[in-house]
Amino acid sequence: MYCTRNLSDSVYWVGGCDRRLSLFENLFPIPRGITYNSYLILDEKTALIDTVDASVSRQFLENILHTLDGRTLDYLVVNHMEPDHCANLEELMLRFPSLKLVGNAKTFGLMQQFYDFDLSERMVTVKEGDTLSLGSHTLRFYFAPMVHWPEVMMTYEETEKLLFSADAFGSFGAVNGNLFNDEVRFEQEWLDDARRYYGNIVGKYGAQVQAALKKLPGQEIRMICPLHGLVWRSNLDCLLQKYDLWSRYEPEEQTVALLYGSMYGDTENAVNILACGLADAGVKHIAVHDISSTHVSALVSEVFRCSHLVLAAPTYNGGIYPAMLNFLHDMKALNLQNRTVALLENGSWAPTAAKQTRALLDELKNIQVLEPVVTVKSALKGDTLSQLSQLKDSILASLAG
Numbered sequence: 516m517y518c519t520r521n522l523s524d525s526v527y528w529v530g531g532c533d534r535r536l537s538l539f540e541n542l543f544p545i546p547r548g549i550t551y552n553s554y555l556i557l558d559e560k561t562a563l564i565d566t567v568d569a570s571v572s573r574q575f576l577e578n579i580l581h582t583l584d585g586r587t588l589d590y591l592v593v594n595h596m597e598p599d600h601c602a603n604l605e606e607l608m609l610r611f612p613s614l615k616l617v618g619n620a621k622t623f624g625l626m627q628q629f630y631d632f633d634l635s636e637r638m639v640t641v642k643e644g645d646t647l648s649l650g651s652h653t654l655r656f657y658f659a660p661m662v663h664w665p666e667v668m669m670t671y672e673e674t675e676k677l678l679f680s681a682d683a684f685g686s687f688g689a690v691n692g693n694l695f696n697d698e699v700r701f702e703q704e705w706l707d708d709a710r711r712y713y714g715n716i717v718g719k720y721g722a723q724v725q726a727a728l729k730k731l732p733g734q735e736i737r738m739i740c741p742l743h744g745l746v747w748r749s750n751l752d753c754l755l756q757k758y759d760l761w762s763r764y765e766p767e768e769q770t771v772a773l774l775y776g777s778m779y780g781d782t783e784n785a786v787n788i789l790a791c792g793l794a795d796a797g798v799k800h801i802a803v804h805d806i807s808s809t810h811v812s813a814l815v816s817e818v819f820r821c822s823h824l825v826l827a828a829p830t831y832n833g834g835i836y837p838a839m840l841n842f843l844h845d846m847k848a849l850n851l852q853n854r855t856v857a858l859l860e861n862g863s864w865a866p867t868a869a870k871q872t873r874a875l876l877d878e879l880k881n882i883q884v885l886e887p888v889v890t891v892k893s894a895l896k897g898d899t900l901s902q903l904s905q906l907k908d909s910i911l912a913s914l915a916g
Contacts, residue, residue, distance in 0.1 A: 526557075675738070776807055
């Protein structure tokens with residue numbers, strides 16, 4: 516049975532939700548599932564904006580057939596060729612023999628890598644700024660390469676001022692009937708998943724996101740329609756401002772994330788004492804995470820949120836504690852910039868974790884490392900407690916500055 520929602524009298528959401536999938540891209544935990552958005556425009560010609568993952572194909576096809584109500588499907592706009600959005604291309608081509616596929620040259624190159632069907636007489640190849648008339652609706656195409664694949668484009672519908680934004684502006688999480696941002700408490704219920712989605716899926720490509728933001732149509736955008744998560748029809752500035760911050764690698768909040776690895780609890784003890792000291796001094800919205808038990812995607816999300824980081828870990832086999840080392844590699848891979856970092860290491864006889872961590876941080880852009888670097892020898896004692904207090908004051912001074 517079909518399950519759709521109206522964006523307007525002639526534009527319909529025909530996507531679906533998967534609450535069974537536990538790992539997005541087989542990497543990122545999604546305890547709330549994922550939404551696959553697809554949109555159908557009915558006019559003199561009909562146009563579908565992207566398809567969905569194979570896991571929700573049955574629902575998707577029922578939604579399309581119901582909404583078309585006997586009409587044919589004229590166009591399928593392929594904004595993004597990732598398999599969770601193009602899994603139904605062949606099925607739709609079989610069901611609608613006259614269907615035309617709309618994409619750019621890179622779209623069709625990738626399509627031929629994924630599939631073996633015949634594209635002759637099917638392709639409508641568009642360039643930057645090209646338009647496609649459906650009747651009273653006109654689609655205009657804006658390329659957004661590397662947000663986050665090279666073929667990505669966004670489609671702007673000029674009459675109703677709808678931006679179909681591909682993976683940009685998306686989020687982890689399955690919608691619970693409430694498809695639109697003004698039907699939910701975004702800050703409380705969706706912001707964390709939106710930030711985690713951005714940081715891990717798109718975060719590496721800040722410069723490309725900035726380029727795409729500058730390219731968006733000067734006309735009013737009335738609604739942002741991404742391929743995952745909520746559809747935005749109000750307070751669009753909230754979402755656009757978040758993307759502007761994230762893509763410039765500027766923190767959302769002046770606060771501290773303390774991320775630690777601890778084998779027997781002594782490094783954790785030092786981190787807890789530091790966190791309490793910062794809280795006593797008035798710092799709010801502090802985050803503390805054990806990197807061994809917190810998925811790295813959540814750590815990445817905190818890094819995009821917080822202005823200051825405390826990285827605390829023991830020396831392990833003469834190197835950096837493995838979970839911290841993996842996290843540092845992720846930070847580099849995602850091109851993190853513009854953060855203030857405090858270092859705390861632990862080692863019973865030859866502590867070297869801080870020195871090696873600092874060397875890795877030097878490979879990132881605009882990372883300030885605060886002094887002192889605190890060295891705990893096995894367990895926190897009076898002399899290292901004094902160092903910890905100095906580090907707390909250094910963090911507070913930096914936050915105030």
